[in-house]
Amino acid sequence: MTQRTRTRKAISIILGLALVGAGLFGFGYMEFHVVEPVSIKFWLIPITIFAAGAAILWDDFKSS
DSSP, rough: OOOOHHHHHHHHHHHHHHHHHHHHHHHHHHTTOOSSSOOHHHHHHHHHHHHHHHHHHHOOOOOO
């Protein structure tokens, strides 16, 4: 496995945190501000964004 530079790791952590935050924000918005029932297709968007951010963070902290 190749050694990551500190800059690349910092960018990856920032990206992971941003995706996790965006996923949580989207989930919270849909949970608390949308009145009508929402299709499962639209629930998959914030869940997928959150999962991508969590996977990036997991990889960063696992490989450190």
